[in-house]
Amino acid sequence: MEIEEALYTTRAMRRVKPDPVPQEVQAKILDAAIRAPTGGNTQNWRFLLVDDREVIARIGPLYRHSIEQLWEVIYADRLAAAAANPEAEESIQMLKVQRSAQWLADHFEQVPLYLFGFVQADPTGGSIFPAVWSAQLAARAEGVGSSLTVVLSFFHPDEVLDILGVPRDEQWVMACCVSFGYPTGRWGVAPRRPVHEVSYRNRWGNPVGFTVDQPLWPPG
Numbered sequence: 562m563e564i565e566e567a568l569y570t571t572r573a574m575r576r577v578k579p580d581p582v583p584q585e586v587q588a589k590i591l592d593a594a595i596r597a598p599t600g601g602n603t604q605n606w607r608f609l610l611v612d613d614r615e616v617i618a619r620i621g622p623l624y625r626h627s628i629e630q631l632w633e634v635i636y637a638d639r640l641a642a643a644a645a646n647p648e649a650e651e652s653i654q655m656l657k658v659q660r661s662a663q664w665l666a667d668h669f670e671q672v673p674l675y676l677f678g679f680v681q682a683d684p685t686g687g688s689i690f691p692a693v694w695s696a697q698l699a700a701r702a703e704g705v706g707s708s709l710t711v712v713l714s715f716f717h718p719d720e721v722l723d724i725l726g727v728p729r730d731e732q733w734v735m736a737c738c739v740s741f742g743y744p745t746g747r748w749g750v751a752p753r754r755p756v757h758e759v760s761y762r763n764r765w766g767n768p769v770g771f772t773v774d775q776p777l778w779p780p781g
């Protein structure tokens with residue numbers, strides 16, 4: 562696969578089949594992930610794959626509670642605005658994300674594989690995310706869908722650390738939980754606000770100098 566195809570089509574692919582992701586595919590995903598940079602090359606990260614159904618069954622209710630909290634606390638205003646004006650493009654997108662995210666919460670126990678990412682002594686928390694995104698791109702290249710989630714870290718970090726047996730005296734922070742599985746749907750180019758609406762040049766607010774009205778991939 563061309564790198565551009567992976568870059569443009571790696572979406573939050575939450576709806577997946579229960580079929581297992583083979584270990585040789587898991588190895589490719591993680592081996593690509595650990596090529597990513599960390600500050601000072603400290604590699605102060607750990608990647609914990611979880612496919613044990615009993616462990617996943619213990620985390621599922623915590624994930625569902627976290628998503629409930631997300632809708633009720635963090636997204637309450639945006640969801641109310643979307644409900645009040647459901648025809649607006651922004652509302653349609655918001656409600657689509659909500660349905661998709663709720664699907665993962667409702668089917669948490671059916672997803673074949675999760676990757677929990679941990680960082681240590683990393684005040685920015687940024688050192689793990691290049692690797693996590695590389696894992697998601699590597700999965701895409703193997704036809705495996707993934708979705709980065711952080712709600713467990715917001716609402717139930719301690720419970721998850723205990724379930725996963727993470728040593729509590731080493732300052733490991735759970736950065737994310739990524740779901741993996743073979744998609745039920747199709748891959749498509751991620752719709753986003755165009756480059757020229759979110760980019761500047763030299764000074765905040767100055768036009769970047771070009772416009773990109775359509776995604777530049779696929780060519781033509």
Ligand SMILES: Cc1cc2nc3c(=O)[nH]c(=O)nc-3n(C[C@H](O)[C@H](O)[C@H](O)COP(=O)(O)O)c2cc1C
Pocket residue numbers: 571572573574575658661662665708709710711712713751752
């Ligand atoms: C930092 C970060 C945190 C996220 N947390 C969650 C999450 O907790 N649950 C979830 O279902 N999706 C989560 N997502 C996925 C986003 O909702 C998703 O990437 C976004 O809606 C765009 O969807 P698309 O890639 O399919 O276009 C997260 C994404 C990022 C980058």
